[in-house]
Amino acid sequence: MALSYKARRRWSLVILLIGLPLYIVAAVTVVNMLDRPPIWLEFLVYVVLGIVWALPFRAIFRGVGKADPDAEN
Template sequence: MAMSYKSRRRWALLILLVGIPLYLGVAWGVLSRLGLWELPVLVEFVIYVFFGVAWVFPLKPIFLGIGQADPDDPDHGTWD
């Protein structure tokens, strides 16, 4: 069953305020222990870009359409 618009908005807010900072801290901690400074700069750059973008793909369905108006709102589209 698909999540409602309101629940997706709540999850998106929680992810942005709590999840992303936690992910950044864990990724930073793990990558700092790997000794990436011994690798070529281009390889190190690709690794950091990968971990910077990797969180987006599993969470894309939650963020999809969040900036739009609520499609379940009965007053959606009226000019009252």
């Protein structure tokens, strides 16, 4: 069962307002557990973690910024 446009829009807000800050805290914690690696490795870890968080949510974020396809003109 696919999510409706309104449901995807609500879930995207929940993910961005609650999930993303929690993920940022987790990413910083992971880097701190590495005992301050070299700057290039720290940058690489942040880039990889910054991309990885969005992959499971691609279907939810797709088309959310466009007009509601089910709305009447």
